[in-house]
Every structure is written in structure tokens, then in C-alpha cells.
Amino acid sequence: MVPTTDKYNPHELEPRWQKYWQEIGLLKATEGIAVGDAAVQAAHSAGADSPTLPRLEGQNGTKKAYILVMFPYPSGDLHMGHLKNYTMGDALARFRVQQGYSVLHPFGWDAFGLPAENAALKFGVSPAEWTFGNIAQSKESLGLMGIQYDWSREVMTAMPDYYRWNQWIFLKMYEKGLAYRKKSYVNWDPVEQSVLANEQVIDGRGWRSGALVEKRELEQWYLKITDYAERLLQDLDSLPRWPEKVKAMQRAWIGKSTGAEFDFAVKDSDKKIRVFSTRPDTIFGATFMVLAPEHPLVAELVTPAKKAEVEAYIAATRLKSEVDRQMEDREKTGIWTGAYAINPANHKEIPVWIADYVLYGYGTGAIMAVPGQDERDWEFAEKFGLEIVRTVQPPAEFSGKAYTEDGPAINSGFLNGLMMEEAKRKIIGWMEEKGIGEGKVNYRLRDWLISRQRYWGTPVPMIHCQNCGIVPVPYEQLPVELPTLRDVDDIRPKGKSPLAAHPEFFETTCPKCGGQARRDTDTLDTFMDSSWYYLRYADAHNQNLPFDPHKANFWMPVDQYIGGIEHAILHLLYSRFFTKFLSDLGMLEAQEPFEGLFTQGMVQGWTDVGEVEISGETIRFKTGERRSKLDLPETLTVSDARRSGAELRSAEDGSTHFWKAATMSKSLGNGVMVGPFVREQGADIARVTILFAAPPENEMIWTDEGVQGSWRFLNRVFRRVSEDRADLEKASGTLDAGALESANKALYAKLHATLEKVGSDIENLRFNTAVAALMEFLNTLYDYRKEHPVSPVYRTATRYYIQMLAPFAPHMAEELWHWFHSESVFQAQWPDVDKAALVADSFELVVQVSGKVRGKATVPADAGEDEIKRIARGIENVKVWLEGKQIVKEIYVPGKLLNIVVKG
């Protein structure tokens, strides 16, 4: 017998039930078999009191639910901000368990990466030790919150039995021609001392270090994600349960544009300049050309007279960082090469310029400039006095410069009079006929630069042999293990991989010729680790493959993925790419990894930004550290502060401090830490606070008042059940839903309405309204008990109530459930909604006169329209408003409302 108590005491009951869930393996996932079925059946055959039949069709008929939260970088002690998405995932997973689904709710660690290296450098511990320490701490916090995972499937990317499959996948990609090496200008992060992929450079800065990236010409490994560009774009349309925002960002990143690629001959030369344009129809208006300064043709085209100037410009461009190039406020610069090209459409000679507004990395690195139809070209032409010819007729009222919309072609020879689309078709046909070009689709997406010059990652499984060139490590030799480096100086970034200083690692023999060879000393981008971890959960201990396709096919796709918006492109795009690749390999049926995606809002905490001085309307900060972290100016006005939601509070020493809600973070030190909070207040209180305070996609502010509210609510639940306990334990007849009267009938109806709402709200992750419905129904239970004894309906209501509470406050629900039942509340089937109960036998009729509410009456549900009208006209106030008026028409909405439209 499980011990029970009669006073709500989270500290006592929470650890007890956490232990119990571990013992019964509540979230142990099993392919194709409903979790807990055996236990449920045993409980039932033992005659346990349960409102519904157990789910017996588990073996083959059970639906699966794969609930996944983005696995974290192991960062040690967790605060409430970390816990929000885990709490959401846990509530959803528990709900699916209650519904009898086969649930996979796993957890793991994105354990490779720079923070561990940085910590190693700072504290002199090995990255592995630091990581393991953090994992232990984080796990403890998760446990304290009662968040349950199938820990038997825990994944840790820094373990050889995980990253060997990174290497395996990399080799498969190499076999398929999707992993390749090339020399190119790459993004170099001077702080991380490593290269970065395009996606990892935000506004010209490293996504993690924030350092301005430099361009370096290096030979690196790439993954050919561009081969999948079209599918990555198209399949976004197959994801209705993704936020529009994320899909829009991915579409923009892929950046598909349709146009043509074609050649311009160079005057007095056999060279050709190839350009890409989305508006080939405007070719007659091409009055000059522009090449990117890096374009290789520049050196060949430049005339001797212009050589010095052009070279100076190229040199100046090279000195500018990406950010500089953008910060110049778009003032166009450029220089004429002295050369001319021939416009193939009208055979005019047009000058060839170079300018840094043309990017070498996109299209062909050269453009035909059509100032009449392109704002940038117009600006350039205006500045340098180049010819402007309109080739699309703007509407009469048009007063701008370049006209970029549709219209009939003019000054365009055989295209004249055609609208844009038609003109495009015709000119592309003409180009193809003449052999100077063809229709072309271009993508902004670049291949994924995957090698990194850092230690704490997966070694690239490649061998460089003087005789044979690049040779892949044979599959049977995997994993290529990362050597344990103990000396901090061995780890320190030096501009090339730390592994390059370790002959014991890189010295090897060539698998092909057996001669002396050298291992690749770079490591793989850690985003590779997270691109397929969700598949490893399906089969976490497979020694022969990354995962068994059968198991992956059972669980995939992930039904609900929950995580932060910061991965809208990075992780989510890479994962979609990997899923498609593995699917092409025949490893997986799913074309998309995540069927439902939810991006949760941040958790904010009230933060003391620092002491301020106030003179009149002006607030001046006396301290600066937190202020600058929050991007606040040194002085601001009182009204601006108020408008931003900030508060001025007096400190104990009499000074005034500036307080503001800010995202909880380690660096601000404003996080409500899980351990201390749960020990003082309780896990269920924290869970309810997180889930109720705001819609989950919004940011929420963690406040003491919110915590108070959760405490009050849970106490009221506990008190209600506890006060009725003795009566509820007594047998009190059976519930006959069809024979209920008045208050009992109303309670039953409200119960089922709540049941339906809570169920659909959880499915749609609207936890805040689900909790609100539970609060509302609790008020109903209190109201009922003021006037009525514990009855069969009330017993059922209480029982369902505990079940409905369970996803949110699982510890309390389990406690209360065990007062009356011997199995877990999560093993009792979620009740079915009695649809008949939702049909009331009377309703409150709203009577409007000309659209304004003038009266209400309770009427029988089966009242006919004529009777409704009669009742409505009998209402005193309605009579007053109808007095002396002529009824024009009456609109009756059955079960709801009657609108009497009058005139006069």
C-alpha cells in the first residue's frame, strides 16, 4: 500500500512519485505496444475500481506518438527558462500515454562543441569531464521537475558509439558524391579560430562568438545540400503544422529565383561574360555590365590604361569586411574596366564595370545592368552618368525611377508590346535558338561547409595519401576515435586543428596502398551531430547501423517537435536535408523529420539592472554591466522606461534601482533555478506556473504572483478532494448519465465539455487555456458541493478531474489518484467524451432587437421556432424595445439567439 497524506505537501509526495514512475517505467518506449498495458490489465483483472475499460488493442492497433524536445548543450544547473519546453513536452507525452499511445519521449545531449573546450581552457578540466559534470547536474534538475524520459535511449553525441555514425553518414555522402573538398573563400571566425558555414554567419558575425568573420581562401570539406534545394523548398508545403514564420525563413534562405543564364561577347576579344538574370526580357535595356571585383575575367578584360585604378579598387574591396560592405549605406562604388561588351539583343557596345554591389558568390558573379528596370542599376547609372533606357512601359501615373513591375515591352525590338511573362518566354527561346543562353533556376543556398579546425568534435573519417590522394576510412575501421587530450595547450585553438599537432592521431597507413598516410585532422561541424539524433533515439544502441530502418519507420516522423526559434534555419534545415538523404539511401520512409513543429517563447525574469539616479524626467544609470547586456542606453526618460515595461524600485539601502523583465540567462544571473525552487515550492507549482502564465508561443514573465496563483490553485484542488475523500471512498451507487436531473445533469454536461476542451487544448499545445478550463471546472466543483452531497456524478467528475490534471501537475494527480486506485493515473485510460452530454436540454436564449442584446431567457432545447419567438416577445425589456416598432424580420440561430429586426 502506498502511503498517503492529507495535507498538500509537495516536498513529501513529489520525490515519492518520481521514484514510482521510474520503477514502473512509465515512459519506457516500446515499438507497437501501448506502454503500461500489462499493468493496466493486471490492475483490472484484480478488480480495481476504474471508470473505463483498459485499452487492449495495443499489440497492433496502438497509435504512436513521438514527442521530441530539442536536445540541449549540457550547461549544468538549469533555470526555469530551460525547463519550459521540457515541461511542455512532458505534459504532451503524459497525455499521449493516458490516451494509450505508444509514446517515444527521449532525451540526450548535444555534447560536442566549443563551450566545453572553452571551459576546459578556463578551468583546466577536460572537455569530457566538464560535459559529464554538467549532464549530471542537468539530469538532476529534470528529475526534480518530474519530467520523465525513456533514459534507456539517452544519446550523447560526444561518445564514440554515436559519432562513429556521423562518420558513417559522412562516408555514405562521400560515396554518393555529396561530400567533397574544394578550395574557396570561406568564413573565418577569428575568435573560434575555425571556419563557419554560411548559415552560421549572422550579420557578418559568427553565430556563437559574435566576432566579425573574415574571408580566407582555404580548402575545406563541403556537403552538397544544394542538390536538395528544390526538395527542401517544395516539401515545406507538406508541413501544415510548422509555424509560417519558420517556413518563410527557410524559403528565403533557399532563395530560389527563376530566370536565364546567357553570354555577352566582349568587344575585340573571344571572351564571353556569362550573366544570370531574372529579367531576361529587359535585355534591350542593358546599357552596361557589372562584374564582381573577385571575378576572374576582370584581370583579362581590364585595359592597360585602367589597370592601376581597377587593381586599387579590388584591393580596397578585399579590405572591407562583409559588414563594412553592408554598412556603407548602399552608396554605390565601382570603376570602369575600359572594356566593352556587345549586347546580343541590339548589338550595342556597352561598358564593362566592376562594383562591389555585385556579389561573386551568387549567380555567375556578373550582371547585365538594366537601370530602367532595376533600382540598384538605376542608382549606379545615375551616379556614373551611364545610359538609361526603359524597356517596360510604366503606367501613366508612375513617377519613380526604375520601374520594376509588369507592363508592355518598349524599345525592345521583337519583344515590343509583350507583357513580362510572355516576353521572358520569347527571349529565352530566342537565346536557346541562338545558342547564347538558356532558362536557369538559381538558389541562394550554398553548400554546407562542414569541417572545423577545433578539437571537441567528430574526426573527419578521411585519409590523405601521397600516392592515392584522398581515401575514405573503411567502414569496418570506424569509429576514428577522438584522442583524449589532457593538456590544455593541446586543445587551445591555433588556427589549424589541434589534432594536427598529434602524430599519434594522424599518422596512419593508406587503406588502399598500405603506404604512409595522414589522417584528416579537422573535425565535423557539431550541427552534423544534431542533424540525425532524433533517428538514433529510435534505436539508440544499434552496433551495426545508425539505426534499424524498421524501428525508425515505426517512430518517424516526429509528431511534435518543440524547441527554440533560433534554429529556424540552421538545425532545422540541416535535419531536413539529412532525413531526405537517409531516405534516399533506403534507411527511412519519411521525407520530413518533423511533422509538427512548435517554437516556444522565452521565459523572462525580473532583473535588477542596476542603481540609477533620477533628475526630473531623466534616468541615469550608475552601473553599466547589465545595462549594456540589455542594450539599454546610459540615460533615458521616465516615460520611455515605463513604456518599455521597466519599473523603478527602492532598494533596502534607500537607493533606486531599475528593474526590467529580461530573458532568463546565466550571464544576467536572473534565472529562477530549478533546484532551489522545487525544494522550496514544488515541481507541480513550477509546471503549472510555466504552462498557465501565457500562451506557450509567447514569452512569459516568471513572477512571484504567478507562482502564488499556481499554489492557490493546486491547494484548492487538493483541499476539494481531500475534504471529500471519505465520501468518495464510500460506494454511492452507479452513474446513469441518461437519468440525471438539474444540478447533476449540469455538472455532468460541464464535466464533458471540460474534458473535450482540455483534450483538444493539449493536442494543440494550448496549455494555458487547458489549465484555465481546469480552474473553471474546479470552481464548478466547489459550487456544486456548497449545495449538494457527494453523488455518483460528482465522483466521476472528481475522478476525471484528477486524470485531466495529470499532464500538468502529475505528482499531485498521482497522489490523489492513489487514494482511490492502485494503478498509476497514467495507466487509466483517458475518458471518452460523452457527446450526448454536450447537448443540453435547455439553453439560455439571447434575444436581440436590431442586433442589440435586450433580454435573455432559459428555454427548452426542443422548443420550436414559434415557441422561441413567443417566449422572446414575452420578455419585459424586449417588449419595451418592440413598442411601436414594425418587425422587419427575425433571425433565429437555433440553440443560441433570436434577433428581431425592427424599423420605425
Place this chain on the structure above:
RNA sequence: GCCGGGGUGGCGGAAUGGUAGACGCUACGGACUUAAAAUCCGUUGACCCUAAAGGUCGUGGGGGUUCGAGUCCCCUCCCCGGCACCA
């Protein structure tokens, strides 16, 4: 500039075209207490008028569709997020 999402009480926020403001927080009043806390009960969009009732206005602003609009359509302002010389 372009794209995506928003604008509802003092606050967080509810509302399949059908009673706007559910639920909670705050505040105020009351009960309990020697007192405080906790708890419980009540009030809490603005305004008018009440003995009871009732009425007017109200979802950023302006127009429209409709018997009826927070919700649909057009215009406009503002806020948040993303992208931004991508030819």
C-alpha cells in the same frame, strides 16, 4: 524596402461571424484572527442612471459587407520578429 506575426481592461490573456473581456494576477471591500500571514466571500472595462431594473460607449484609426463584426473585405497607423545591393 520586402516577408511573417501582432495591436482586446491596470497586467498576462479568453472568445466555430451570434451575450466581448473566460481563467488568472493586481487592487479595493468584508469575514476569520489579539494581530499579521494564509484562507474564505464579494466587487473590479469606462460612463450615465437606479429602489429594482435599465441605458450609452468600448477590441489601434477610417471606411465597407452583414440582421449581427474583435473575428470577413479595403485603406491607414503603430509594435515585434526575420531578410535585406541575391541581379
